[in-house]
Amino acid sequence: MGRLISVTLTRALLALLIVVALGPILWTVLGAFKELRDIVTPVPKLLFSPTLENFATILRNPTIRDGLLHSVIVVSASVIIGAALGIPAAYTLARHARNWGDDVQFFVLSLRFMPPVAIAIPFIVIYLDLGIYDTLFGLILVYLITTISTVIWLSVPAFERVPLNIEEAAAMEGCSPFEIFWRFALPVASPSLFGALVFTFVLVWNELLLALTLAAQNATLPVVAASITSLGKEVPWGVINAATVLLVVPPLVFIGLLMGLLNTSVQSGRK
Amino acid sequence: MKRKTFVTLSLVPAIGILASLALVSVAGAVWFALMNRTLRSSDYEFVGAYNFLRLLRDKRFFNALEISAIWEVVTVTGTLVLAVLLAVLIYETVKKPLWRNLICFAFLVPVLLPRVAAAFIWRFLYSPSLGLINYLCGLVGIGPVEFLADPSLALISVAIVDIWQWGLFFTVILLKLMETLPRDPIEAAMLDNARTWEIHAYVTLPMLKAPIISLALVKAVESLRSFDLIFVMTGGGPGTATETLDLYAYQMGINMGGRISYASAMSILLLIVTTVVFTIIWKAGKKWAA
Numbered sequence A: 001m002g003r004l005i006s007v008t009l010t011r012a013l014l015a016l017l018i019v020v021a022l023g024p025i026l027w028t029v030l031g032a033f034k035e036l037r038d039i040v041t042p043v044p045k046l047l048f049s050p051t052l053e054n055f056a057t058i059l060r061n062p063t064i065r066d067g068l069l070h071s072v073i074v075v076s077a078s079v080i081i082g083a084a085l086g087i088p089a090a091y092t093l094a095r096h097a098r099n100w101g102d103d104v105q106f107f108v109l110s111l112r113f114m115p116p117v118a119i120a121i122p123f124i125v126i127y128l129d130l131g132i133y134d135t136l137f138g139l140i141l142v143y144l145i146t147t148i149s150t151v152i153w154l155s156v157p158a159f160e161r162v163p164l165n166i167e168e169a170a171a172m173e174g175c176s177p178f179e180i181f182w183r184f185a186l187p188v189a190s191p192s193l194f195g196a197l198v199f200t201f202v203l204v205w206n207e208l209l210l211a212l213t214l215a216a217q218n219a220t221l222p223v224v225a226a227s228i229t230s231l232g233k234e235v236p237w238g239v240i241n242a243a244t245v246l247l248v249v250p251p252l253v254f255i256g257l258l259m260g261l262l263n264t265s266v267q268s269g270r271k
Numbered sequence B: 001m002k003r004k005t006f007v008t009l010s011l012v013p014a015i016g017i018l019a020s021l022a023l024v025s026v027a028g029a030v031w032f033a034l035m036n037r038t039l040r041s042s043d044y045e046f047v048g049a050y051n052f053l054r055l056l057r058d059k060r061f062f063n064a065l066e067i068s069a070i071w072e073v074v075t076v077t078g079t080l081v082l083a084v085l086l087a088v089l090i091y092e093t094v095k096k097p098l099w100r101n102l103i104c105f106a107f108l109v110p111v112l113l114p115r116v117a118a119a120f121i122w123r124f125l126y127s128p129s130l131g132l133i134n135y136l137c138g139l140v141g142i143g144p145v146e147f148l149a150d151p152s153l154a155l156i157s158v159a160i161v162d163i164w165q166w167g168l169f170f171t172v173i174l175l176k177l178m179e180t181l182p183r184d185p186i187e188a189a190m191l192d193n194a195r196t197w198e199i200h201a202y203v204t205l206p207m208l209k210a211p212i213i214s215l216a217l218v219k220a221v222e223s224l225r226s227f228d229l230i231f232v233m234t235g236g237g238p239g240t241a242t243e244t245l246d247l248y249a250y251q252m253g254i255n256m257g258g259r260i261s262y263a264s265a266m267s268i269l270l271l272i273v274t275t276v277v278f279t280i281i282w283k284a285g286k287k288w289a290a
Helices: A002-032 A053-060 A062-095 A101-113 A116-130 A136-160 A164-172 A177-205 A209-214 A221-226 A237-253 A255-269 B003-033 B050-056 B059-093 B097-112 B115-126 B132-139 B151-179 B184-191 B196-207 B209-223 B227-233 B245-255 B260-289
Strands: none
Touching (some): A002 B059, A062 B003, A116 B260, A136 A177, A177 A237, A209 A221, A209 B245, A255 B097, B059 B209, B151 B209, B227 B245
């Protein structure tokens, strides 16, 4: 009997934990389909007649549409450049840099220690002087710090996991270092590399401070979303919820991938 | 292609861009910190250490420093304590792989949310008039509680959101790590009639010392990037109750008249402190964990 009670209690606790993890998001999704009068109620409503009005509002709003477009341009450009430059560098650090590789890797990692505001403030003035303030190009340039360093940081372990004998055999056959990298190491490591790129994508997609300070007019989606509260007199909670949903969807698409990345890195990380 | 050419060609563009961007921002911050430049006028002159001396007399700066320190301590310990407790709980009570995977999926969702989105979600929940949390508080006779407008509650209310995102994520990582541990020491402890909590406190968690230290370091670095969450949820308020250093530097440098030089001096101090502290902790942590 005591066992039954404790089993029931743990089940209830676990259910509660799942509610705590997912509840806030589901509640927001629900709110995105509510009319304002269904949101501003003293007793929260679970049953209501759903409306698409909030999504229509945000998709009709030119600022939000531009924000979405800018986000797509900035994020894809900075991730693609970050991958093109970072992946070869990570391979070299993993394979061809025995003595000084650790120092370079620590430098790359130490860029993560830099407070973003310490990057933002000087770049405002530099960009104003150069005339690239408020441009997407300027934003992509500072995002390269994040994308290149994160790609390198996550790709070095991926290349270290590639079995050495494949590469040694290729070298015996007379392949050049570039061929070994391009034809052998890259395809073998590509699943983990894809995970690294997704993680980098999520980081840049979510970024607010640099976009807010360096491109306030040509803002990306997080900046636009952060400024919605000031639209009109009443706080448009339904619209805010809909914008939040729009912001949340792209990273969540990749959740399965993150799970896979976790599984492989945990298993090979333990010695 | 020779090996040397390949090494140069693959490394130089990436490291070159990183190094020059880092150098430009640091050198720029130092240069502007020694001037009295503002965004409003293009005239400026050399003022030496004036900005730094003024910082030492700025009460709001020291308040921001204190808030940042509290924020670091609360979010790092909160995240780790929650992750360890939940990982042990799930490890002990959920045995079926399917259920474990479902819980892991649920726990990974919060960390993937953009901070701006997480901030809005919780601002909505915390709202005194229409928030779900205050409704639940009302059912048990408390409230309405002004989670974000009460100076004594605001910082902890925002920290809870951060811990919600990262603590659940770290729970999944710890759980995966516990699954890879060798069973022998645990079974030996069970044969000695050790209690469940004793097994974890003295056997499993000590075996995970190294990864837990790395997680603490990762969280400490990530906690420095809390601008978005605080900016959207409270904007540093009420008053300056949640104003961390990056918020204060942002307010100074952009919102309040664009005092670029003063904000640069602040970010230089922040940069020196974090770089020195984290380099020391990181190297010591690696040594200690090894």
